Amino acid sequence: MASISQTLAGWRWRRHADxxxxxxxxxxNPTTEIFADLVDAKRIPDPFLDQNELLVQWVGETDWEYSCEFIHESSVSHCHxxxxxEGLDTxxxxxxxxxxxxxxTNMFHRHRINVTDTxxxxxxxxxxxxxxxxxxGRVLEEKHGKFRAxxxxxxRLHVRxxxxxxxxxxxxxxxxxxPYREIRLESYSSMVYDVFASATVAEDLQQATLDVSWSAIFDQDVEVDVTVISPSQHTxxxxxxxxxxDTDGKVTFDIPQPELWCPVGHxxxxxxxxxxRVRSQNGDxxxxxxxxxxIRRIRLMQEPxxxxxxxxxxxxxxxxxxxxxxxxxxxxxxxxxxxxPGDYAATIDSCLDGNQNxxxxxxxxxxxxxxxxxxxxxxxxxxxxDFMFACGQFPCYPEFAQSVTREAADQxxxxxxxxxxxLYAGNNEDYQVIESLKLExxxxxxxxxxxxxxxxxxSIYETLLPASMSEHCPSVPYHPGSPWGGNRTDDRTVGDIHQWNVWHGTQEPYQMWDKLTGRFVSEFGMLSFPSARSVSRFVTDPAxxxxxxxVMELHNKAEGGERRxxxxxxxxxxxxxxxxxxWAYATQLIQAECLEFALNDCWPVASWGMIDFYGERKLAFYSTKRASAPLAIGIHRSTPDLKLLTSPPPQVPGAPHDLSQKSYVFDVWAVNTSLLAADVIVEVRLFDTETGELREKQILGPQTLLPNRSLELVEDVKVDDKTAVQAILSDSAGRIVARASDWPQPLKYVRLPPSYDINLQVLDGRVEVSSNVPLKCLELYMADNDRKVCWDDNGVDVFPSDTYVINATGLVEGDDVRMRYYGVDWIANKANLKASVETFMNGDRDERG
Structure with a gap:
């Protein structure tokens, strides 16, 4: 008789010893946890709203109990x-x-307990x-000593x-x-578990070996039937x-011409x-x-x-x-x-929508x-x-090491x-902590x-975890930490780095990113507010x-967040x-200019994320999406003296913020991260930021972008600080596939045109925007906060003689679409034939974002 698996559900809760x-x-549901249940029962206020987090701290200092009932029907065919x-917290x-x-005692342990006699x-x-x-944790800290987090x-460093x-x-x-992960009752006579299909692919990719191994519980002789079916149905x-x-087994298959799994875009x-399949002696x-x-061949390449x-x-x-x-x-x-599962699917949707891999x-x-x-x-x-060690000086006493060894094997x-x-990495920033504390x-x-x-x-990161990898997952590369490499974690020539000298550390201007790079930058970022629409959901008092x-300060957890x-x-x-x-627009504009890393939030907060807790995509989501497209174009402006970017302007009579005496150079390049060559045409246009007039236009083409390569197109072109640069990448048929723009920095010194003539047309499923002068970071949004529209792009720079088309799922012709952009906030007329400046939330004074 086949085994039976029964997932437990129907939980109830109470305080322990109460x-x-x-x-x-x-x-x-088969899984649950105390905060969620207390909120559902209205025993505590929603911790995500207002300052309620401060009112519910007692929950984490209380012992709790869960219980459920289930029916078991015994069978002589199932002796076990x-x-x-799958996981108990904690x-x-x-x-x-x-x-x-x-x-x-470990949230990341899995357990199989024989309860036949119970x-x-x-x-x-x-x-x-x-x-x-x-x-x-505090008891363990008292017993084993204090460590720094x-x-x-x-x-927390003592608690898994x-x-x-x-x-x-x-x-x-x-x-x-x-019980945050599933609990189930399994009834069986014989079974296999921890099945592992490990593939080794030949260097020429023409042959693969697939080892299928398992752990087992057999009380009698059995047949183990292993079948592998290829995607094209070869068996x-x-x-x-x-x-x-017997407690384990393994069989090996030779797979000719393996059908290889590839990353998206490859x-x-x-x-x-x-x-x-386990068959008993009678064939059941x-x-x-x-x-x-x-099946794929992976390598972490660290070569001279x-x-x-x-x-x-x-x-x-x-x-x-x-x-x-x-x-x-x-x-x-x-x-x-x-x-x-739908939430996880939505996460991957956002990842792919943002051109991330x-x-x-x-x-x-x-x-x-x-x-x-x-x-x-x-x-x-x-x-x-990553293995679950973050930002701390973790211990390694025997009981702790034993728990971690079990954790690594289980996961x-x-x-x-x-x-x-x-890739597996041993920890997040623990080596940086050691450097900061000047430890051994x-x-x-x-x-x-x-x-x-x-x-x-x-000993965990360089001995215990590598040993676990070697035993349980030998084909995947292991990196002892992140960041890690060289003699220090900030070594830009070996391994990966976390570049937090923008925001944290020395708080460098984000315009210096090109001077702060490394072989692989696995973290950097910039904080921003969530959208005002999201704020209205977690701040219940309009005041x-x-x-x-x-309330907003409580929902900004970053050290020195408001000041920085x-x-x-x-x-x-x-x-x-x-x-x-x-202010939300301003912070999101800065983040969009600055960052390419971070994604989601676990609660409504001002954060590094490009998508807030409620699923609202920030401006940075779109800026990184454009920069990460398979065919992308980029512009970089530089000056011999980086200090000019943030130093006060010279005092020019009548124009205290005029930087007209400054000169710069810019480069233009294109990137093709696909595996197919692309024939393109590139147009570079220079505009006066104050008048909006076209100063110069150059067409470069045709150009061939080789696969998985970048190509420098323009180098060291002189430009002054009153010039905005736009580059347009078109395919051989003339269709625009990518745009990029570059403005003088810092933007606060840039003189903008005194008036704008913007045309915004709202059609079914898309908008079309054009302008007579350059626009910086035009953001579209719905006047009705309850209407959900998914913009394919947003926060765009719009230049004259270039109509920007933005697709929008859920948009209907005639919808009240509004807009704001750097310099002036605008509201579009319903006719959407031509936008006109109106007051925006603040009397008769235009807001500048």
Whole structure:
């Protein structure tokens, strides 16, 4: 008789050791957690609204209990019954029918518990006690010593729990608990589990070897039937007999002309189907597992460079270098059980809509849900997977190391069939923490045991985790940390770097990004406000809907966030109003100018994200989308003296902000990240920023953009500080495929035209915009906040004689579309034949964003 799997659901909760009665969860989901249940029961206010976060801290300092009932029908055909726990958050003691069966102290552990002797025929009760992780961590800190954390309190370093629950520079302190991953009862006679399909691809890509291995529980001799079906329906088959008591097995297949899985933009994403079926001696199926796997050849290339110091750092898939355009991914919600497979699919939609091909699963969150990786497999999104150690001086005493070893094995076994994962990293910024604290670290010491030093976790990153990778996932590259490489973490010639000298550190002008680069920049960013539309959803008091309110300050977790954000805004653009609409636009304009990394928020907050908690895409989403397109064009303006970018202007009589004596040079280049050559025509146009007049036009073409290459088109062209540059990339048929523009910096010194003649036409599914003078960062939005329109592009620079067409799903001809842009906020007439300046939220005074 085939095995049976029963997922437990129908949870109820209460305070631990409380006389209070059980409270049923408001849902019948198989996973849940205490904050979500308390909100549903209206026992606490929504922590995401207003300043409610401060009112609910007691929840994380309280012990809680969960319970559910389930029916088990015993069968002589199933001699084994296991309870399988995919994840318990975090300090959990489990009782089945009041008999203790499990104690778990790690949120990332998985458990399989034989409950054959404890299970009852008929009704059964599972009860789980969750102790406060905050209190338990403080006990461990008292026992094992204090260690330094650079986000959240230090006790978290002793607790194997999602670090962001302790608060981060973008997230609240909400220490939840509960059965956050599935729990199921498995009844069987014989079974296999932890099936691993490991592919090795020959260097010429013409042959692959697929090893299929498994763990097993057999009480009798069985046949294991392994079938592999290729995407084109070719079948490979193996049948073997295993004896009672065998605990593992493996078969090997030779796959000629393998159908290779490719990253998005590099080819298709074919997946092989692997089925492992256990048959009893009478031929009946006792158990079966089916999984989908992709076959690909991956390498992390770190090789010496010609005439350059250090080494390269890039990912190669199927012998093709992949130009990485990616985002750091944090959990999409403070309450993980609120997320659905649809939410993960929407995340991948946004990634692909933004022309990105990699997500880095950041170390302060969780090893993500299966749905996330399955969607990345299916759609060709690469994953950089961190182990869960972030921003701290972690310990490595024996119990801690043992728990981490188990954690690594549990998660690697769960994730290793996902072909999207092309790199594991040991931690996020822990080596930087060690440098900052001036702790003991000698990169030339390769002893392998550093537990006696004040950097004991080095033994985790350089000994324990590499050993786990070698045992459980040997084909995927491992990187000890992020950033990591060279003698220091800021070595720009080896490994990856986190470049936070814009915003953090020395707070450099973002115009200096080209001087702050490295072999692989895995983090950098700029903060911005969410949209005013989103603010109205989490700030319930209209009087608090202004940038300097107490509520808005609580929803800005970045250290010095208000001051630093104002610094970057005021150093770069003109701001005539602190009204919420105008300030949100201003901060998003700065972010759009500055960053290419960050994606989502776990709660409504001013953050590094390009998409806010409510799914509203910020201006930075669109600017990075344009820069990351398969065919893209770019412009860079430079000056011999970078200080001119932010130093005060010379005092010219009658024009104190006139920089007309300054001169610059600009370069233009094109990028083709596809694998096909492209014939293009390039047009470069120079405009006077004050009058809007065309000064010069040059057509370069035809040009051939070779695949996976960049091409410099124009170099060191002199230009003054009253000139904006536009470059247009067209295909051989004359269709525009990409645009880029460059304006004098900082924008606050740029004199703009005194008047604008803008034509905005709203049609079914698109808008068409044109202007008689250059426009900087034209943002379109709906007058009706309840109308949801998905803009294909936004925050665009519009130049004369170039109509900008923006597709918009859900838009209907005649809709009230409004607009604002740098310099003046505008409202479009309903006729949309010609926009006219109107007052915007502030009497008779135009706002400048």
């Amino acid at each position: 006389s209070e009665e059980w409270h049923p969860c408001a849902h019948s 019954q296991d309870l399988v726990f 300090y959990a003691t489990v009782f089945l029918n009041d008999r203790h069966i499990l104690t778990s 299970l009852q025929s008929g009704a059964n009760v599972l009860r789980i006690t969750f102790l406060s992780a905050l209190h338990e 650079f986000n959240g309190e230090g006790s 729990k999602a670090a962001y629950h302790y608060g981060w520079d973008w997230g609240p302190v909400l220490l939840s608990c509960g 490979f088959h193996s049948l073997s007999t295993l004896a009672a008591g 080819g298709p994403q074919p997946l092989y189907t692997v089925e492992v 199926t006792a158990h079966a597992i089916t999984t989908a796997v992709g 460079l010609l005439n350059e110091p250090g080494t390269s750092f890039f990912v190669e898939v199927n012998n093709q270098p992949v130009y990485i355009l990616g985002t750091n991914y944090i959990p999409g919600h403070s309450f993980l059980t609120r997320l659905t 990699m997500l880095r699963v950041w170390a302060g969150g969780i090893y993500e849900h299966d749905s996330f990786y399955a969607e990345c497999d299916r759609r060709g999104v690469l994953v950089w997977q 690697l076994k769960r994730l290793r069939n996902h072909c999207c994962i092309v 670290y000698n990169p030339d010491d390769h002893s392998g045991d550093w537990t006696a030093t004040d950097f004991p976790a080095r 608090q809907r202004h940038p300097q309110s107490a 954000l104002a610094l970057y805004v005021l150093e770069n653009i003109r701001v005539d109003s602190m009204h919420l609409e105008s």
